[in-house]
Amino acid sequence: MGWLGNIAAAGRIRLAHYGAALSAGTALAGPFLGGLTGGAAGKARLAAALATPEGQRQAFALQRALLPTALKPGQDIAAYANTGTAIVTRHADVIEVLENEADFAVVYEPRMRRLTDGENFFLGMQDGAAYTRDVTNMRAAVRRGDLAGMVVPLAARRAAEIVAAAPGRLDVPLELARRIPLHLLDRYFGTPGPSEAVMAEWTTVLFWYLFADLDGDPKIEAQAMTAAAGLRAWMDGAIAARKAAGSGGDDILGRCLALQAAGQPGMDDLGIRNNLIGLVIGFVPTIAKATTQALAQLLQRPAALATAQAAVRAGDDALLAACVFEAMRFDPGNPMIYRRAVRDTTVARGTLRALHIPEGTMVLAANLSAMFDPLAWAAPEEFRTDRPWAQYILWGWGMHTCFGEHINRAVIPQILKPLLARPGLRQVAPIEKGGTPFPIGYPVAWNAG
Numbered sequence: 001m002g003w004l005g006n007i008a009a010a011g012r013i014r015l016a017h018y019g020a021a022l023s024a025g026t027a028l029a030g031p032f033l034g035g036l037t038g039g040a041a042g043k044a045r046l047a048a049a050l051a052t053p054e055g056q057r058q059a060f061a062l063q064r065a066l067l068p069t070a071l072k073p074g075q076d077i078a079a080y081a082n083t084g085t086a087i088v089t090r091h092a093d094v095i096e097v098l099e100n101e102a103d104f105a106v107v108y109e110p111r112m113r114r115l116t117d118g119e120n121f122f123l124g125m126q127d128g129a130a131y132t133r134d135v136t137n138m139r140a141a142v143r144r145g146d147l148a149g150m151v152v153p154l155a156a157r158r159a160a161e162i163v164a165a166a167p168g169r170l171d172v173p174l175e176l177a178r179r180i181p182l183h184l185l186d187r188y189f190g191t192p193g194p195s196e197a198v199m200a201e202w203t204t205v206l207f208w209y210l211f212a213d214l215d216g217d218p219k220i221e222a223q224a225m226t227a228a229a230g231l232r233a234w235m236d237g238a239i240a241a242r243k244a245a246g247s248g249g250d251d252i253l254g255r256c257l258a259l260q261a262a263g264q265p266g267m268d269d270l271g272i273r274n275n276l277i278g279l280v281i282g283f284v285p286t287i288a289k290a291t292t293q294a295l296a297q298l299l300q301r302p303a304a305l306a307t308a309q310a311a312v313r314a315g316d317d318a319l320l321a322a323c324v325f326e327a328m329r330f331d332p333g334n335p336m337i338y339r340r341a342v343r344d345t346t347v348a349r350g351t352l353r354a355l356h357i358p359e360g361t362m363v364l365a366a367n368l369s370a371m372f373d374p375l376a377w378a379a380p381e382e383f384r385t386d387r388p389w390a391q392y393i394l395w396g397w398g399m400h401t402c403f404g405e406h407i408n409r410a411v412i413p414q415i416l417k418p419l420l421a422r423p424g425l426r427q428v429a430p431i432e433k434g435g436t437p438f439p440i441g442y443p444v445a446w447n448a449g
């Protein structure tokens with residue numbers, strides 16, 4: 001009986017797989033035809049359709065069914081040396097690439113070194129002694145136990161104050177979502193920077209340069225070099241000032257200095273500076289973007305929004321978090337994670353979609369696509385709050401899984417909580433990115449009183 005049931009289930013799942021591709025193909029047929037026949041305007045409309053999270057999900061649904069793994073020889077990605085670009089779109093293949101760090105290495109090292117003016121940062125390292133040393137040091141300073149006692153109360157209080165002071169409307173990324181991580185950099189890290197505005201600008205351009213500037217735009221590079229010099233000088237000054245003051249303080253910087261005093265390898269002033277630079281770059285634009293995009297997904301789905309709002313009213317933080325992370329699945333901060341093959345290798349070995357990947361190929365692991373793969377996810381098109389947290393690929397996978405994943409998990413719902421508590425919460429205009437990879441505007445409003 002078991003195998004008969006399995007055959008039926010496998011048939012249903014495959015039907016869903018091809019059904020998703022068919023409906024995506026139907027939805028994209030118009031824009032594709034327009035792109036082929038409509039001249040520059042048609043191409044612009046196609047590009048705009050594919051730039052939306054919905055368009056990306058549709059394109060991936062088609063690709064998962066028709067060409068789940070693909071390789072294009074020749075260097076298209078300018079930012080990092082490579083011999084071609086491959087893409088994998090199925091859940092199993094995305095996991096395979098991200099778990100196999102011996103074959104698929106992170107590429108960020110040269111840009112990391114330019115930002116620190118010397119050393120690498122652990123996200124740019126392959127497995128080895130330096131990686132273990134730096135992650136261990138930073139885990140000793142940024143502790144999971146801080147969440148309940150320090151991080152969540154700080155984030156919750158600041159978010160509540162900001163929303164309470166707003167006149168029935170606010171711009172989510174600029175006035176709320178980025179101000180909470182900036183507040184945490186001040187109160188939890190002990191590294192506020194010269195001002196919130198400057199720290200926001202520095203971390204945003206540095207993140208852009210490291211992770212989003214695949215075309216290698218010289219303008220972004222120039223801005224990043226200026227920002228990096230400013231951030232290095234500010235961090236050097238903050239470390240020196242804290243040491244001169246003589247007292248450590250129980251924040252991240254203070255704990256780093258305590259590790260230094262205890263003779264911990266890798267924790268000299270430069271080591272502390274470079275690790276903190278890496279962490280603050282990961283802290284601000286990421287949380288701001290993910291929070292804004294999660295809210296936009298909720299506001300587009302009345303039933304999901306009602307569930308999130310009911311969770312807030314009932315004080316059910318677990319359900320609120322489930323709503324927020326399910327919303328992020330529909331528009332994750334990082335829709336793709338990239339690696340470079342360090343030797344000739346094969347993904348999806350032994351399957352019809354097996355792909356030989358030559359050494360030097362950039363490999364795009366499409367985590368947005370993976371999270372909509374019906375072969376691995378139950379009813380992926382449905383907004384559900386009962387998915388296991390461990391299944392989400394919102395912050396990478398494998399060795400380089402986000403260092404801040406527990407911070408994200410705790411903080412993002414807290415940022416949205418006071419907004420979701422407001423009656424009549426609604427979007428005033430769609431997310432505006434202004435040609436950047438980040439939301440720079442997302443006005444929302446609510447009913448007064």
Ligand code: HEM
Nearest residue numbers: 122123282283286287290333334395396400402403404408
């Ligand atoms: C919603 C917010 C965030 C998102 C979407 C996000 C996303 C990611 C992703 C996708 C990766 C894996 C990159 C790769 O494998 O190439 C990653 C790694 C990393 N993230 Fe985050 N991140 C977020 C917040 C944070 C925060 C708050 C911090 C700092 C506390 C942080 C620090 C890091 C670091 C240091 C790594 C490298 C980990 C390693 O190499 O072991 N991130 N993040």
